[in-house]
Amino acid sequence: MPNEFACTQEGCTYMIRSDDEGEIIHMAREHAENKHGMSITDKDVRKGMAHAA
Numbered sequence: 001m002p003n004e005f006a007c008t009q010e011g012c013t014y015m016i017r018s019d020d021e022g023e024i025i026h027m028a029r030e031h032a033e034n035k036h037g038m039s040i041t042d043k044d045v046r047k048g049m050a051h052a053a
């Protein structure tokens with residue numbers, strides 16, 4: 001079942017969808033750091049992750 005993560009920052013439309021949870025976490029953390037200068041944890045990513053239909 002694919003998971004997806006959508007960035008919650010205002011005005012940001014970044015979204016990832018993948019079967020690989022590790023990949024989503026990696027990419028979401030990289031995005032947060034590169035685009036928003038934010039350091040987020042694996043737990044933060046999991047909180048924002050939703051199972052795609």
Ligand SMILES: [Zn+2]
Pocket residue numbers: 007008009012013014031032035036
């Ligand atoms: Zn973003």
